[in-house]
Amino acid sequence: MLKVGINGYGTIGRRVAHAVLKQDDMKLVGVAKTKPDFKAFDAVNKGIPIYCSVPGNEKLFKEVGMELAGSLDDLLSEIDLVVDGAPSKMGVENKALYEKYGLKMIFQGGEKASTADVSFNAQANYEDAIGKNSVRVVSCNTTGLARTISTIRELSDTGKIRVVLVRRAADPAQSGKGPINAIKPTPEMPSHHGPDLKTVIPSIDIMSIAFVVPTTLMHSHAIMVELKNKLDREQVIDAFRANPRVRVLRVKDGFKTTAEIMEYAKDLGRDMGDLYEIAVWDECLNTSDDGKELYYMQAVHQESDVVPENIDCIRALGGIETDKKKSMEKTNKALNIGVGR
Numbered sequence: 001m002l003k004v005g006i007n008g009y010g011t012i013g014r015r016v017a018h019a020v021l022k023q024d025d026m027k028l029v030g031v032a033k034t035k036p037d038f039k040a041f042d043a044v045n046k047g048i049p050i051y052c053s054v055p056g057n058e059k060l061f062k063e064v065g066m067e068l069a070g071s072l073d074d075l076l077s078e079i080d081l082v083v084d085g086a087p088s089k090m091g092v093e094n095k096a097l098y099e100k101y102g103l104k105m106i107f108q109g110g111e112k113a114s115t116a117d118v119s120f121n122a123q124a125n126y127e128d129a130i131g132k133n134s135v136r137v138v139s140c141n142t143t144g145l146a147r148t149i150s151t152i153r154e155l156s157d158t159g160k161i162r163v164v165l166v167r168r169a170a171d172p173a174q175s176g177k178g179p180i181n182a183i184k185p186t187p188e189m190p191s192h193h194g195p196d197l198k199t200v201i202p203s204i205d206i207m208s209i210a211f212v213v214p215t216t217l218m219h220s221h222a223i224m225v226e227l228k229n230k231l232d233r234e235q236v237i238d239a240f241r242a243n244p245r246v247r248v249l250r251v252k253d254g255f256k257t258t259a260e261i262m263e264y265a266k267d268l269g270r271d272m273g274d275l276y277e278i279a280v281w282d283e284c285l286n287t288s289d290d291g292k293e294l295y296y297m298q299a300v301h302q303e304s305d306v307v308p309e310n311i312d313c314i315r316a317l318g319g320i321e322t323d324k325k326k327s328m329e330k331t332n333k334a335l336n337i338g339v340g341r
């Protein structure tokens with residue numbers, strides 16, 4: 001059984017930890033935490049061993065009566081693969097330590113692509129992670145683009161792809177971030193999001209621009225795609241419906257905004273009310289009269305769409321499964337993905 005450890009138990013680290021607990025072919029040895037906050041209590045409640053990632057902070061855990069299983073070094077010496085869940089740009093600083101223990105390493109999308117041997121999205125390039133030492137799971141936005149654009153490219157080659165991203169200002173638990181009453185253009189042209197997709201689908205012609213808006217409920221994307229083969233609306237909708245990691249939702253069923261989508265996600269009963277699938281609005285998808293252009297809008301639950309990708313990445317990188325389809329199906333089943341339409 002592959003032994004997995006997670007360094008950083010924040011938005012992404014804790015979700016990946018919970019997801020690892022639901023798999024039968026990998027074992028969560030423990031998580032490394034900097035401090036004994038409410039997330040540490042969550043780990044204790046779930047029976048997850050906690051290791052202290054900051055030397056000297058052991059006394060903070062002792063003060064609140066929280067038992068430690070050891071230090072970060074102890075955790076790294078007991079595992080085969082580490083998932084880095086540290087804040088953006090800190091993963092690269094942790095890399096030398098992971099290498100010292102000869103570990104397979106998974107980094108998150110806040111790291112530069114050069115941090116790892118290869119970037120990863122299960123649907124787009126699962127096989128590229130096999131036999132590597134380190135992999136970066138691409139960001140939440142790039143994952144959303146990779147899922148739906150890969151699905152379209154299974155129907156037709158694509159020409160120019162143009163994307164406008166409307167990004168959430170903060171995650172729900174980030175009380176100190178904004179803006180709270182303004183729309184903020186991202187002053188990079190193109191924004192890094194679309195081009196980041198080229199790290200997992202190199203042959204793609206894509207440009208993106210982005211705004212940040214005052215919401216915590218999902219990113220959304222408006223996507224325009226030139227098609228090499230003619231497609232009609234129903235062909236694309238059918239392909240999205242057939243992909244368990246994409247969920248087509250109708251405005252007329254009440255999904256008027258991202259608020260109703262995240263309310264619906266709570267009804268699905270997943271860990272933390274998460275929506276692992278990329279939501280595509282049925283009424284917001286159409287093709288041009290000549291069938292050579294496609295326009296659609298989608299929404300991305302930024303806190304959770306990368307979670308199944310991390311699980312597939314553990315299987316590919318850890319040498320558990322070389323077959324992408326088998327891994328994705330196993331992950332989907334364990335996380336209840338694609339059910340309850």
Ligand SMILES: NC(=O)c1ccc[n+]([C@@H]2O[C@H](COP(=O)([O-])OP(=O)(O)OC[C@H]3O[C@@H](n4cnc5c(N)ncnc54)[C@H](OP(=O)(O)O)[C@@H]3O)[C@@H](O)[C@H]2O)c1
Pocket residue numbers: 007008009010011012013032033034035039053085086087088089090108109110111138139140171302303306
């Ligand atoms: N949030 C998103 O929407 C999202 C989506 C996709 C990808 N990502 C990427 O995922 C990565 C993690 O982001 P996040 O949103 O999960 O961040 P986060 O919520 O801030 O969590 C990061 C965790 O890292 C730990 N940490 C803090 N300082 C550390 C240090 N010096 N060394 C080791 N660990 C430290 C803390 O864990 P403890 O509390 O355990 O001490 C903290 O909770 C980033 O690369 C980010 O870009 C984020």
